[in-house]
Amino acid sequence: MENKLPTVKEIARRLNVSVSTVSRALSDHPRIGLRTKTRVQELAKELNYEPNAKAIFFKQRKSFIVGVILPFIREEFFSQAISGIEAAAMEHDYTILFGQSYDNPDREKQVVETMKKQRVDGLIISLSKETNKYDHLQALDKYDIPVVYFDRVPQLEQAHKVYCDLYKGTTEMVNWLFNRGYRRVAFINGPDKLSASKERLKGYLEGVSKQKLKIDMQMVETTDLSRESTHEAMKKLLALKHRPHAIVTFNDYVHMDAVQYAEQHNILINKDIAFVSYANLPITNYTAYPPLASIEQYPYGQGNKAMELMIRILNEKGMPTNGARTYHNEKVVPTLVMHQPVIR
Amino acid sequence: MENKLPTVKEIARRLNVSVSTVSRALSDHPRIGLRTKTRVQELAKELNYEPNAKAIFFKQRKSFIVGVILPFIREEFFSQAISGIEAAAMEHDYTILFGQSYDNPDREKQVVETMKKQRVDGLIISLSKETNKYDHLQALDKYDIPVVYFDRVPQLEQAHKVYCDLYKGTTEMVNWLFNRGYRRVAFINGPDKLSASKERLKGYLEGVSKQKLKIDMQMVETTDLSRESTHEAMKKLLALKHRPHAIVTFNDYVHMDAVQYAEQHNILINKDIAFVSYANLPITNYTAYPPLASIEQYPYGQGNKAMELMIRILNEKGMPTNGARTYHNEKVVPTLVMHQPVIR
DNA sequence: CTTTTTTGCGCTACCGGTTGCACGTACGAT
């Protein structure tokens, strides 16, 4: 025989009072007499009563669930980000509904759809690298589901965003390289569509220009971040008449692929050619050749901020709503982290 | 002015029919006349009506949400596992509520509590390495929330489990090493509490015994999987009068820490001492010294199976429930994967 | 001792759907 979970109804029946009395007694309503209150609360404890969150959330049109969509959880950047999101969520009694886009816009749409169906209170997303239309996300507006973008943010003004100012970071990194004597600095960038790529490129061009050097577009390669594509880029760079002295790669994964290719082609890593990268993932400490320097983008912090922002937005919902809505925009300042050079 | 979401009520009002008619028309009930049906369906389409899942789930006491608790999402093993879980979930229209225990039983309890409050339909969990009491999980029984354990499973008979048969895998690996001529095979194991550790140790002892060799317990170290602890173990092993010819490590992370220590102490990795490990994570391909061989535990497959099992259990719920419940137990067969030896 | 206020609790509607049952109408069969 199934031992049904206790409900207010059950408690009310046993105590011969009404459900509303029970409800109020449990929430410590002042208008309930002390003796009834204690009777109710004691029985509740005895029965291990716990209010059915589903029912409450349903009534209050709130679930304390925020959807989180990431391209790939297996990338350490994102697993750190979700940890930051989770931490902030727990602190405010929110939970996370999880989904991956696998960098596929169709899949992304599908996951967004699922989240919408589940009526999450809000959605935090780092866009798939192929996503260039945002209809499926803007549609959430109608459902009153706020969206906070982080790291891979859309080119929209009307959106809440948390991201890293890679323009400045990249310029700094390029300067750092020049100061160290690397004259020909190559750059393996990501897909043009990605705003992250644009930022990086802008920063790179700015950095090179600052050195009063002519920009050599042969030094700039664009990839889709796949290993093959990175190897292709490396092939081109190594085939140049004047090989680069240093190579900046889009992130640590691209870095690892680039280094792998270079090693196979008898380049002494960080000696013949210096490698620098973005992300500063812990895992690079275990890799054969960590980059000489890496731009730390604080994924945990970004995720954390994104969730904090979401909670603020959610809390403001009841507020005055004085006509035009304001959109929040938070930049995280990246820092350049030097690594122990490893030359094998 | 907020543009409220359409409800059945709204449709009913506009069409001057009752909500039940609308509801039935939308679910294509045979008793509704064709003309009404189309009228309703057309208006629904026009208003972009979508049923409120929360209301339905509430009524049906079902949410299509399954909780997933992992020790660390940043470990590739678990990020792959959750991907497997997610894939199976999507296929059956389930979603995942995510939480990490950070290998901390208190935190695990807290997360379980949260999931319970949210009334997830089921819970899939890989235990924290310190967890040795399961009350907080068995308590879910009362709430009719089934639990499926995977990889790090409890020592309980009365539980649904999906895990890897590492006993057999370890024996095979030890044999493989002996066949290759490694006579003294050391073993850096995880915490005793972990059933995974016990399995491995059993397999190791079995493997050594099969070679008709005396078991040397100096060759067996126990760690808590932290880097410090692994370095400590390595220190002891390297201090032995007869150093091991090969070292089996608990997993690829321990492997990396062990190798790091060995390298710092001028051991030629995989030449002076051979290293083999468990997990076979993709990331090891980028590391300085991948293990010579690794036991693939198919985390994606394990996660996938766990979710499939969960769905089966959930679907069986309505069924006859002929008294005693049966518990499912699925073993995944690991395989030994050889790697390109890298000796620098 | 009446009037007003406070105290303690119940009735009922509501959130957004689903579903068993009843009711009225039209239609073919007897």
Place this chain on the structure above:
DNA sequence: ATCGTACGTGCAACCGGTAGCGCAAAAAAG
């Protein structure tokens, strides 16, 4: 003409709580 039977639709209960309002009894004020 009468009866059984599809057919099409509405009423109302229900899921598990919350909350406004009303009402009686007790306490305070007049």
